[in-house]
Amino acid sequence: MQIRQILATAAVAAVTAPVALLSVSPAYAGTNSAVQTQEQSSIAELRQAAKEARKAYRAAVAAEQALEEKVDATTAPEHPLMVAVADAKKAAEAATKAKDDADAAVVAAEQKLADAAEADKAAAEQELAAAKDAAATAATAKTAADDKVTAARTAVDDNRIDLLRQLDKAQKDVKATRAAKEAAEKALADAKDEQPGPDEPTDPQCKEGAALDAALSGLPSKIAAGSTVDFRLRLTNGTGRTLDEVLPFVSVGADDKANGKDISGKLHLKSKQGGTWKTVDQESYAGEFTNVKASAHVDLPLRLTIDRSAPAGFGASAAVGAYFNRDASCGVSDYAVYEFTINPVGAGNSDTPADKDNKPKPQGSSSPVANSGSGNGSADTDGSLASTGSSSALPTLGLAGGAAVVLGAGAVYVVRRRKADANS
Structure with missing residues (x-):
């Protein structure tokens, strides 16, 4: 299945039943029968x-x-x-x-x-x-x-x-x-x-919520329409071993503040890969890192441009990391959602990062967690990891919340397929 198909699946589930959205990403940490039961459940939910x-x-x-x-x-x-x-x-x-x-x-x-x-x-x-x-x-x-x-x-x-x-x-x-x-x-x-x-x-070895930390930094809490901001995704390896391949996934979305209409098409995301800025189509991974040492981190430069015609709105960027090793072990981090406000043209961008009021939390958790350390120092997280229902903006940002789950599903799928190829 292509990641765009996972996106379609998650979009339908988000509209019809929030619980179904979570079932898009299979639970690979269980037994074969548990995975099959999960997939059958997803089919039943999609049929409904x-x-x-x-x-x-x-x-x-x-x-x-x-x-x-x-x-x-x-x-x-x-x-x-x-x-x-x-x-x-x-x-x-x-x-x-x-x-x-x-x-x-x-x-x-x-x-x-x-x-x-x-x-x-x-x-x-x-x-x-x-x-x-x-x-x-x-x-x-x-x-x-x-x-x-x-x-x-x-x-x-x-x-x-x-x-x-x-x-x-x-x-x-x-x-x-x-x-x-x-x-x-x-x-x-x-x-x-x-x-x-x-x-x-x-793939019972392919773990979700693995010891790979994903955090965004440098994303302002307020961004004016017509402006461009640079920020970064940091992936920190807390698995205790060298990771042969680490894949970052990033998505952005926004809703009109006045009527809740999806205005994600007015947001344009790029990542710097090999010294060149390339468009992130949000249907595939945004870059690739190899041989990431234990406790080390890697950074992916990101650039977000908002059209001048964008109305005032609520925005969010979602991020997740996945890893794949030559021995076919693999894993996916918890996802992070960082919120920001879109202001009118000329209003200027905020110097306040998105994490001013909250510390990062793993998806589904109610308590803050410490940042994962790295060989180059602790991760610098300038964003807040939103937990479900904790934000006044997220109720109108179903797209952004759904995107985070889709990113997790997409990452699991990528490493699953790569492991299957390695075993063939």
């Missing part, structure tokens, strides 16, 4: 996720169709609001005719007064006054009837606009649920395709 995704998609399509029918019905003559418009028009037409008749009566009364003999003028004047009163009443009635027509038409327009807004949201829901369904189905298919065969080693 795909079922729920298909159900959500069908519901979204049904909602969209229902709204389309409602929108089409808004202009049908039999629609209650259209009936109200028709009735208001009839009343307005009658009021207009009544006003025209009343105005004509006034004209006739004025002419009668002009032609009346002296003895008849008083009666003619009374008749004219009555005609003018009737015309004024008719004019008021016509204005009221016209206002009712306007109100009826406005009700039709408001109803249609409201339904169109609902339809727009429903169409977006269809698009989102379709994407989720396709991702869930692909993750399930990939997981089925990549189940280990009967002769494939399950």
Whole structure:
């Protein structure tokens, strides 16, 4: 399975069930039967996720169709609001005719007064006054009837606009649920395709949470959009033996502070490999180190650039290390998540590192742990290792939290495959 497939699997699990996310990375420290049980459990969870995704998609399509029918019905003559418009028009037409008749009566009364003999003028004047009163009443009635027509038409327009807004949201829901369904189905298919065969080693020696420490340093707690910051990943070998190959994994993610929308595409990560800055695609390891002595550490320079167009948001960088030895032993460190805030363009970057308020903690732990020492001195950790649920930012950073688990799963997979190749 490629790491991108593990990413898809973890993404589906993160949406449908947080517990399923943790099952993406197999537990290789157990027996073969335990590993097989874990993989079967993951398949079952992914199958359930795909079922729920298909159900959500069908519901979204049904909602969209229902709204389309409602929108089409808004202009049908039999629609209650259209009936109200028709009735208001009839009343307005009658009021207009009544006003025209009343105005004509006034004209006739004025002419009668002009032609009346002296003895008849008083009666003619009374008749004219009555005609003018009737015309004024008719004019008021016509204005009221016209206002009712306007109100009826406005009700039709408001109803249609409201339904169109609902339809727009429903169409977006269809698009989102379709994407989720396709991702869930692909993750399930990939997981089925990549189940280990009967002769494939399950690697009980490949340890998760091994004595390999991963820590980021130099990452500011606040970064302005449009800026670039340099930091580093330090991997410290606490295994007590030389590690033939050490692989660093790093990921970044962010959410819009205003609406929680994923804005990770506006973050660009590079690592310095062989003296050259190279893009980290976050679907593979970010570099490679060999012959790392016991108690020594290795550093990977990193560079994060945030687009000027990025909105204010919550960000996080996740890191994990893996090792592989020629004797096929292997292991993966606990992962670390370091949080930062994205500020508007020109706001400047903070001099405060992400670990100002917290000491690093292993994933799933509630108590701080000391930094692993190295032959070059103790590790310099300028970040805080966030534990699940401990941060105000992490509830909106499902992407970053999920990325950390995915990194661990990807690292386990890489060393597992390399061990299998070494044994073949």
